[in-house]
Amino acid sequence: MKSIVVIGAGFGGAYAAKNILKRLPPGFNLILINKSELFTFKPLLHEVATGAFSADVVCECIKTFLSHKNLKFIKGIVTNIDFKKRTVAVNKKRINYNYLLISIGANTNFFNIPGAEKYSLKLDSVEDAFKIKNAIINVLKRDSPKIVVVGGGPTGVELSSEIAEFTKQFKNDFSITVIERSNRIFPRFRAKFATYANKFFNKEKISLLLGTGVVKVGKNFVITDAKQKIPADLVVWTAGVKPCPVDVIPKTTVQNGFFPVDSYLRLNDYKDVFAVGDCALAKNQDGSLVPQLAQSAREEGVVASENILADINKKPLKKFFFNQKGVIIPLGKGHAIADIKGFVFSGFFAWWLNRTVYLMNMFGFFHKLYVVLNWTIGLFRKRDEKIS
Ligand SMILES: Cc1cc2nc3c(=O)[nH]c(=O)nc-3n(C[C@H](O)[C@H](O)[C@H](O)COP(=O)(O)OP(=O)(O)OC[C@H]3O[C@@H](n4cnc5c(N)ncnc54)[C@H](O)[C@@H]3O)c2cc1C
Numbered sequence: 001m002k003s004i005v006v007i008g009a010g011f012g013g014a015y016a017a018k019n020i021l022k023r024l025p026p027g028f029n030l031i032l033i034n035k036s037e038l039f040t041f042k043p044l045l046h047e048v049a050t051g052a053f054s055a056d057v058v059c060e061c062i063k064t065f066l067s068h069k070n071l072k073f074i075k076g077i078v079t080n081i082d083f084k085k086r087t088v089a090v091n092k093k094r095i096n097y098n099y100l101l102i103s104i105g106a107n108t109n110f111f112n113i114p115g116a117e118k119y120s121l122k123l124d125s126v127e128d129a130f131k132i133k134n135a136i137i138n139v140l141k142r143d144s145p146k147i148v149v150v151g152g153g154p155t156g157v158e159l160s161s162e163i164a165e166f167t168k169q170f171k172n173d174f175s176i177t178v179i180e181r182s183n184r185i186f187p188r189f190r191a192k193f194a195t196y197a198n199k200f201f202n203k204e205k206i207s208l209l210l211g212t213g214v215v216k217v218g219k220n221f222v223i224t225d226a227k228q229k230i231p232a233d234l235v236v237w238t239a240g241v242k243p244c245p246v247d248v249i250p251k252t253t254v255q256n257g258f259f260p261v262d263s264y265l266r267l268n269d270y271k272d273v274f275a276v277g278d279c280a281l282a283k284n285q286d287g288s289l290v291p292q293l294a295q296s297a298r299e300e301g302v303v304a305s306e307n308i309l310a311d312i313n314k315k316p317l318k319k320f321f322f323n324q325k326g327v328i329i330p331l332g333k334g335h336a337i338a339d340i341k342g343f344v345f346s347g348f349f350a351w352w353l354n355r356t357v358y359l360m361n362m363f364g365f366f367h368k369l370y371v372v373l374n375w376t377i378g379l380f381r382k383r384d385e386k387i388s
Contacts, residue, residue: 002028049163
């Protein structure tokens with residue numbers, strides 16, 4: 001039996017595996033390896049971190065939406081990939097592959113800034129979300145608590161809005177400051193997008209410190225590149241991503257830990273290996289990098305899996321083109337800003353649209369039903385204030 005091995009069951013890997021299993025060629029099995037038995041819907045982690053809903057809304061058990069007699073699921077962490085020998089190492093065993101698809105995502109990057117990793121919290125997983133929620137509940141026991149969010153990209157903006165809404169349930173004398181190195185929030189999006197968010201931040205009394213980098217984080221403070229010391233009872237770090245650690249042979253297949261791929265999403269020197277999602281450096285036609293988004297990871301997963309099937313069936317491969325449909329950033333309950341093909345709007349409709357898109361990107365029917373029920377109840381109840 002030949003093997004197609006998929007590493008990582010996030011947006012890229014899970015969608016690729018689902019697509020391959022629909023038309024798994026005879027004589028092949030699919031081996032899916034993931035750190036946990038759960039698919040995590042990362043774009044909703046902010047809401048878990050701020051008590052809007054429980055972890056089971058963002059997690060789906062992989063075995064409930066992927067099944068096939070020739071599917072083998074392995075729970076484990078891949079520690080090494082040997083492209084020359086065509087093997088991957090997991091749980092102290094070596095597995096051979098005929099085709100390999102890598103979709104291991106990315107981690108928070110603290111950029112080696114002193115104290116950043118030690119004294120701030122990140123938001124990459126459900127465990128991180130619980131840590132943030134518990135930390136918020138604890139710091140709110142102090143007088144006039146100060147919360148600092150480092151990074152004014154989508155994660156930082158969304159998280160600070162959700163924190164503001166959660167915190168208001170407890171008290172009014174708190175402060176939230178977002179620190180962003182660029183001269184505006186959402187540096188990679190249209191300026192109009194940032195204008196909407198600024199207005200929202202003013203209304204919610206979230207302060208912005210723009211054109212400012214953080215150079216040190218300590219217990220209860222951050223220091224900026226302008227040598228300003230900002231008191232902080234809680235620091236949340238959302239300022240960038242770095243590759244997930246995996247040892248590869250040969251080392252030339254990675255660039256700063258990420259996998260450069262051609263327009264078919266294959267590694268340059270290993271045509272039986274595909275990489276998608278946050279761990280891959282896929283390029284747009286103009287040479288710019290495809291953004292690290294759930295949307296692009298999912299589309300790359302589908303195209304790479306189609307290409308694996310095409311290669312097996314000796315058919316021509318398909319080039320990957322990322323056609324971004326839009327961006328929607330939720331800003332707390334019932335509010336979001338959206339940019340759909342240049343049309344920028346905000347409010348309840350944008351929020352509803354975002355929820356609908358999220359729902360479409362989840363897998364199981366019963367899970368979706370459960371999520372809709374949860375969201376509907378969430379519209380009428382307070383956020384959960386229990387330590388998780
Ligand atoms: C807080 C947050 C909010 C976000 N919000 C949005 C949003 O609103 N819209 C949007 O489009 N994008 C958003 N993103 C980005 C989006 O989630 C990612 O771009 C997307 O998840 C990338 O998909 P992926 O498959 O590459 O990686 P992931 O979804 O991260 O999946 C990678 C999988 O690989 C597994 N894995 C990693 N290393 C190994 C290993 N060595 N062995 C085995 N398994 C391994 C991981 O456990 C994980 O299951 C957000 C991200 C975060 C963290």
